[in-house]
Amino acid sequence: MNSSITRPVRHLRAELALAAIAFIWGATFVVVKEALLDASTFLFLALRFTLAGVILAAVLRGRLSRKQPLNWVGGLQCAFLLFLGYALQTAGLRLTTASKSAFITGLYIVLVPLGASLVNKSMPRLTEIAGAAAATAGTALMTSGGWDLRLNAGDILTVGCAVAFTAHMLSVAHYSRKMDYERLSLFQVAGVAAFSWLAAGTLETPHIAWSPRLLFGIVVTAVLATALSFLLYTWAQQHTSATRAALIFALEPVFAGLTAWLAAGEAWTVRSLTGAGLILSGIVLVEVKPAPPSRHQEG
Numbered sequence: 001m002n003s004s005i006t007r008p009v010r011h012l013r014a015e016l017a018l019a020a021i022a023f024i025w026g027a028t029f030v031v032v033k034e035a036l037l038d039a040s041t042f043l044f045l046a047l048r049f050t051l052a053g054v055i056l057a058a059v060l061r062g063r064l065s066r067k068q069p070l071n072w073v074g075g076l077q078c079a080f081l082l083f084l085g086y087a088l089q090t091a092g093l094r095l096t097t098a099s100k101s102a103f104i105t106g107l108y109i110v111l112v113p114l115g116a117s118l119v120n121k122s123m124p125r126l127t128e129i130a131g132a133a134a135a136t137a138g139t140a141l142m143t144s145g146g147w148d149l150r151l152n153a154g155d156i157l158t159v160g161c162a163v164a165f166t167a168h169m170l171s172v173a174h175y176s177r178k179m180d181y182e183r184l185s186l187f188q189v190a191g192v193a194a195f196s197w198l199a200a201g202t203l204e205t206p207h208i209a210w211s212p213r214l215l216f217g218i219v220v221t222a223v224l225a226t227a228l229s230f231l232l233y234t235w236a237q238q239h240t241s242a243t244r245a246a247l248i249f250a251l252e253p254v255f256a257g258l259t260a261w262l263a264a265g266e267a268w269t270v271r272s273l274t275g276a277g278l279i280l281s282g283i284v285l286v287e288v289k290p291a292p293p294s295r296h297q298e299g
Contacts, residue, residue: 046197052223108162
Protein backbone atom coordinates (compact mmCIF):
# COMPACT_ATOMS: atom_id res chain seq x y z
CA MET A 1 0.00 0.00 0.00
CA ASN A 2 2.68 2.44 1.03
CA SER A 3 5.03 1.40 -1.81
CA SER A 4 2.20 1.70 -4.34
CA ILE A 5 1.71 5.29 -3.22
CA THR A 6 5.37 6.26 -3.10
CA ARG A 7 6.33 4.69 -6.45
CA PRO A 8 4.34 7.20 -8.57
CA VAL A 9 5.77 10.01 -6.44
CA ARG A 10 9.32 8.79 -7.10
CA HIS A 11 8.59 8.52 -10.82
CA LEU A 12 7.20 12.06 -10.86
CA ARG A 13 10.17 13.49 -8.97
CA ALA A 14 12.59 11.66 -11.25
CA GLU A 15 10.96 12.99 -14.41
CA LEU A 16 10.77 16.52 -13.01
CA ALA A 17 14.50 16.24 -12.25
CA LEU A 18 15.15 15.17 -15.85
CA ALA A 19 13.11 18.13 -17.11
CA ALA A 20 15.20 20.43 -14.90
CA ILE A 21 18.37 18.95 -16.39
CA ALA A 22 17.03 19.53 -19.91
CA PHE A 23 16.39 23.15 -18.94
CA ILE A 24 19.91 23.61 -17.54
CA TRP A 25 21.55 22.05 -20.61
CA GLY A 26 19.38 24.09 -22.96
CA ALA A 27 19.85 27.33 -21.05
CA THR A 28 23.65 27.01 -20.96
CA PHE A 29 23.98 26.53 -24.74
CA VAL A 30 24.77 30.21 -25.33
CA VAL A 31 27.24 30.22 -22.42
CA VAL A 32 29.16 27.25 -23.81
CA LYS A 33 29.22 28.69 -27.33
CA GLU A 34 30.74 31.91 -26.04
CA ALA A 35 33.28 30.11 -23.84
CA LEU A 36 34.53 27.99 -26.74
CA LEU A 37 35.70 31.16 -28.48
CA ASP A 38 38.54 31.30 -25.93
CA ALA A 39 39.45 27.61 -25.57
CA SER A 40 39.86 24.51 -27.68
CA THR A 41 37.04 22.00 -27.39
CA PHE A 42 38.69 19.14 -25.50
CA LEU A 43 40.59 21.48 -23.20
CA PHE A 44 37.34 23.22 -22.29
CA LEU A 45 35.71 19.85 -21.63
CA ALA A 46 38.70 18.77 -19.54
CA LEU A 47 38.54 21.90 -17.37
CA ARG A 48 34.77 21.67 -17.06
CA PHE A 49 34.66 18.01 -16.04
CA THR A 50 37.72 18.30 -13.78
CA LEU A 51 36.13 21.11 -11.77
CA ALA A 52 32.84 19.23 -11.69
CA GLY A 53 34.64 16.11 -10.46
CA VAL A 54 36.33 18.03 -7.65
CA ILE A 55 32.97 19.52 -6.62
CA LEU A 56 31.23 16.14 -6.69
CA ALA A 57 34.02 14.49 -4.71
CA ALA A 58 33.79 17.20 -2.05
CA VAL A 59 29.99 17.06 -1.84
CA LEU A 60 29.85 13.26 -1.77
CA ARG A 61 32.88 12.71 0.44
CA GLY A 62 30.85 11.49 3.41
CA ARG A 63 28.66 9.23 1.32
CA LEU A 64 31.56 7.72 -0.64
CA SER A 65 33.35 6.75 2.58
CA ARG A 66 30.62 4.25 3.39
CA LYS A 67 30.90 0.65 2.24
CA GLN A 68 28.73 0.58 -0.86
CA PRO A 69 28.73 -1.49 -4.05
CA LEU A 70 31.62 -0.62 -6.34
CA ASN A 71 31.46 -1.48 -10.04
CA TRP A 72 34.52 -0.24 -11.90
CA VAL A 73 33.41 -1.79 -15.19
CA GLY A 74 30.04 -0.06 -15.07
CA GLY A 75 31.48 3.31 -14.10
CA LEU A 76 34.18 3.24 -16.78
CA GLN A 77 31.72 2.03 -19.40
CA CYS A 78 29.32 4.89 -18.71
CA ALA A 79 32.16 7.43 -18.61
CA PHE A 80 33.71 6.25 -21.88
CA LEU A 81 30.38 6.19 -23.72
CA LEU A 82 29.59 9.69 -22.49
CA PHE A 83 33.00 10.96 -23.58
CA LEU A 84 32.69 9.15 -26.91
CA GLY A 85 29.40 10.92 -27.56
CA TYR A 86 30.98 14.32 -26.92
CA ALA A 87 34.08 13.45 -28.96
CA LEU A 88 32.20 12.22 -32.03
CA GLN A 89 29.78 15.13 -31.89
CA THR A 90 32.65 17.62 -31.71
CA ALA A 91 34.62 15.96 -34.53
CA GLY A 92 31.52 15.76 -36.70
CA LEU A 93 30.58 19.37 -36.06
CA ARG A 94 33.78 20.51 -37.77
CA LEU A 95 32.66 18.80 -41.00
CA THR A 96 28.92 19.48 -41.04
CA THR A 97 26.51 22.28 -40.14
CA ALA A 98 25.32 22.91 -36.60
CA SER A 99 21.67 22.34 -37.56
CA LYS A 100 22.36 18.94 -39.18
CA SER A 101 24.55 17.96 -36.23
CA ALA A 102 21.76 18.78 -33.78
CA PHE A 103 19.17 16.88 -35.81
CA ILE A 104 21.32 13.78 -36.28
CA THR A 105 22.32 13.78 -32.60
CA GLY A 106 18.61 13.79 -31.78
CA LEU A 107 18.33 10.35 -33.38
CA TYR A 108 19.10 8.93 -29.92
CA ILE A 109 15.46 9.73 -29.08
CA VAL A 110 14.46 7.05 -31.58
CA LEU A 111 17.33 4.68 -30.81
CA VAL A 112 16.80 4.54 -27.03
CA PRO A 113 13.39 2.80 -27.02
CA LEU A 114 14.57 0.46 -29.77
CA GLY A 115 17.74 -0.29 -27.81
CA ALA A 116 15.77 -0.80 -24.59
CA SER A 117 13.49 -3.28 -26.36
CA LEU A 118 16.51 -5.12 -27.75
CA VAL A 119 18.13 -5.34 -24.30
CA ASN A 120 14.90 -6.49 -22.68
CA LYS A 121 14.06 -8.82 -25.61
CA SER A 122 10.61 -7.30 -26.04
CA MET A 123 8.66 -5.31 -28.58
CA PRO A 124 8.48 -1.53 -28.05
CA ARG A 125 5.07 -0.15 -27.15
CA LEU A 126 3.18 1.67 -29.88
CA THR A 127 3.06 4.77 -27.67
CA GLU A 128 6.85 4.67 -27.33
CA ILE A 129 7.29 4.43 -31.09
CA ALA A 130 4.77 7.20 -31.77
CA GLY A 131 6.19 9.40 -29.02
CA ALA A 132 9.76 8.94 -30.24
CA ALA A 133 8.71 9.69 -33.81
CA ALA A 134 6.88 12.86 -32.80
CA ALA A 135 9.78 14.06 -30.63
CA THR A 136 12.29 13.38 -33.40
CA ALA A 137 10.18 15.23 -35.96
CA GLY A 138 9.93 18.14 -33.54
CA THR A 139 13.68 18.15 -33.00
CA ALA A 140 14.18 18.20 -36.76
CA LEU A 141 11.88 21.21 -37.17
CA MET A 142 13.57 23.13 -34.35
CA THR A 143 17.18 22.44 -35.28
CA SER A 144 17.35 21.69 -39.00
CA GLY A 145 17.43 24.40 -41.62
CA GLY A 146 15.84 22.07 -44.13
CA TRP A 147 15.13 18.46 -45.02
CA ASP A 148 18.34 17.80 -46.97
CA LEU A 149 19.53 14.53 -45.42
CA ARG A 150 22.56 13.86 -47.61
CA LEU A 151 25.30 12.58 -45.31
CA ASN A 152 28.94 13.66 -45.40
CA ALA A 153 31.81 12.47 -43.20
CA GLY A 154 30.73 14.84 -40.41
CA ASP A 155 27.18 13.54 -40.53
CA ILE A 156 28.39 9.95 -40.25
CA LEU A 157 30.53 10.84 -37.22
CA THR A 158 27.47 12.49 -35.65
CA VAL A 159 25.42 9.34 -36.26
CA GLY A 160 28.09 7.60 -34.19
CA CYS A 161 27.56 10.27 -31.54
CA ALA A 162 23.84 9.46 -31.39
CA VAL A 163 24.64 5.76 -31.03
CA ALA A 164 27.14 6.52 -28.24
CA PHE A 165 24.63 8.66 -26.33
CA THR A 166 22.03 5.91 -26.75
CA ALA A 167 24.39 3.31 -25.34
CA HIS A 168 25.32 5.67 -22.52
CA MET A 169 21.71 6.27 -21.52
CA LEU A 170 20.94 2.54 -21.53
CA SER A 171 24.14 1.82 -19.57
CA VAL A 172 23.24 4.38 -16.90
CA ALA A 173 19.74 2.91 -16.66
CA HIS A 174 21.34 -0.50 -16.08
CA TYR A 175 24.21 0.31 -13.72
CA SER A 176 22.35 2.91 -11.63
CA ARG A 177 20.41 -0.06 -10.21
CA LYS A 178 23.55 -2.05 -9.46
CA MET A 179 25.61 0.62 -7.65
CA ASP A 180 24.90 3.78 -5.70
CA TYR A 181 24.07 6.72 -7.95
CA GLU A 182 26.49 9.07 -6.17
CA ARG A 183 29.50 6.92 -6.98
CA LEU A 184 28.34 6.29 -10.54
CA SER A 185 27.92 10.04 -11.06
CA LEU A 186 31.46 10.70 -9.82
CA PHE A 187 32.82 7.87 -11.95
CA GLN A 188 31.28 9.35 -15.08
CA VAL A 189 32.43 12.91 -14.47
CA ALA A 190 35.97 11.93 -13.44
CA GLY A 191 36.20 9.50 -16.32
CA VAL A 192 35.14 12.07 -18.92
CA ALA A 193 37.67 14.51 -17.43
CA ALA A 194 40.47 11.95 -17.81
CA PHE A 195 39.47 11.05 -21.37
CA SER A 196 39.19 14.76 -22.24
CA TRP A 197 42.69 15.54 -20.95
CA LEU A 198 44.03 12.64 -23.01
CA ALA A 199 42.17 13.84 -26.11
CA ALA A 200 43.34 17.44 -25.58
CA GLY A 201 46.94 16.28 -25.67
CA THR A 202 46.60 13.92 -28.63
CA LEU A 203 43.67 14.94 -30.84
CA GLU A 204 43.97 18.72 -30.92
CA THR A 205 46.40 21.60 -30.46
CA PRO A 206 45.26 22.96 -27.09
CA HIS A 207 44.77 26.70 -26.82
CA ILE A 208 43.22 28.91 -24.17
CA ALA A 209 42.76 32.64 -23.59
CA TRP A 210 41.59 33.31 -20.05
CA SER A 211 38.68 35.73 -20.07
CA PRO A 212 35.60 36.49 -17.94
CA ARG A 213 33.30 34.67 -20.38
CA LEU A 214 35.52 31.58 -20.33
CA LEU A 215 35.71 31.52 -16.53
CA PHE A 216 31.96 32.05 -16.33
CA GLY A 217 31.38 29.26 -18.84
CA ILE A 218 33.62 26.80 -16.99
CA VAL A 219 32.05 27.53 -13.58
CA VAL A 220 28.44 27.48 -14.79
CA THR A 221 28.80 24.32 -16.85
CA ALA A 222 30.87 22.53 -14.20
CA VAL A 223 28.54 23.31 -11.29
CA LEU A 224 25.10 23.29 -12.92
CA ALA A 225 25.37 21.51 -16.26
CA THR A 226 27.74 18.78 -15.06
CA ALA A 227 28.05 18.17 -11.29
CA LEU A 228 24.42 18.88 -10.36
CA SER A 229 22.91 17.59 -13.60
CA PHE A 230 24.73 14.26 -13.70
CA LEU A 231 24.01 13.61 -10.03
CA LEU A 232 20.31 14.24 -10.62
CA TYR A 233 20.37 12.32 -13.90
CA THR A 234 21.93 9.18 -12.42
CA TRP A 235 19.55 9.26 -9.45
CA ALA A 236 16.52 9.81 -11.69
CA GLN A 237 17.35 6.84 -13.93
CA GLN A 238 16.77 4.56 -10.94
CA HIS A 239 13.10 5.53 -10.95
CA THR A 240 12.16 5.90 -14.62
CA SER A 241 12.94 4.27 -17.96
CA ALA A 242 15.65 5.18 -20.46
CA THR A 243 12.90 5.76 -23.04
CA ARG A 244 11.15 8.37 -20.93
CA ALA A 245 14.46 10.01 -20.08
CA ALA A 246 15.26 10.32 -23.80
CA LEU A 247 11.89 11.88 -24.54
CA ILE A 248 12.16 14.34 -21.65
CA PHE A 249 15.63 15.33 -22.82
CA ALA A 250 14.00 16.24 -26.14
CA LEU A 251 12.85 19.36 -24.27
CA GLU A 252 16.44 20.63 -24.38
CA PRO A 253 16.10 22.38 -27.79
CA VAL A 254 12.84 23.96 -26.59
CA PHE A 255 14.61 25.45 -23.58
CA ALA A 256 17.57 26.39 -25.75
CA GLY A 257 15.23 28.25 -28.11
CA LEU A 258 13.55 30.06 -25.24
CA THR A 259 16.91 31.07 -23.78
CA ALA A 260 18.18 32.29 -27.15
CA TRP A 261 14.97 34.30 -27.58
CA LEU A 262 15.24 35.88 -24.13
CA ALA A 263 19.02 36.39 -24.06
CA ALA A 264 19.83 37.01 -27.71
CA GLY A 265 16.51 38.19 -29.12
CA GLU A 266 16.15 35.28 -31.56
CA ALA A 267 12.59 35.13 -32.84
CA TRP A 268 10.42 32.01 -32.74
CA THR A 269 9.18 30.92 -36.15
CA VAL A 270 6.25 28.78 -37.20
CA ARG A 271 8.73 25.95 -37.75
CA SER A 272 10.22 26.19 -34.24
CA LEU A 273 6.82 26.53 -32.56
CA THR A 274 5.54 23.49 -34.45
CA GLY A 275 8.65 21.58 -33.43
CA ALA A 276 8.16 22.48 -29.77
CA GLY A 277 4.56 21.30 -29.98
CA LEU A 278 5.60 17.97 -31.51
CA ILE A 279 8.22 17.41 -28.80
CA LEU A 280 5.68 18.04 -26.05
CA SER A 281 3.19 15.79 -27.88
CA GLY A 282 5.77 13.01 -27.98
CA ILE A 283 6.22 13.20 -24.21
CA VAL A 284 2.45 13.17 -23.66
CA LEU A 285 2.05 10.10 -25.88
CA VAL A 286 4.33 8.10 -23.61
CA GLU A 287 2.82 9.50 -20.42
CA VAL A 288 -0.77 8.64 -21.39
CA LYS A 289 -0.15 4.92 -21.00
CA PRO A 290 3.04 4.49 -18.97
CA ALA A 291 4.87 1.21 -19.27
CA PRO A 292 4.79 -1.18 -16.30
CA PRO A 293 7.51 -0.34 -13.74
CA SER A 294 9.38 -3.59 -14.39
CA ARG A 295 9.45 -3.20 -18.16
CA HIS A 296 12.70 -1.28 -18.53
CA GLN A 297 14.16 -2.11 -15.14
CA GLU A 298 15.23 -5.68 -15.68
CA GLY A 299 18.97 -5.98 -16.10
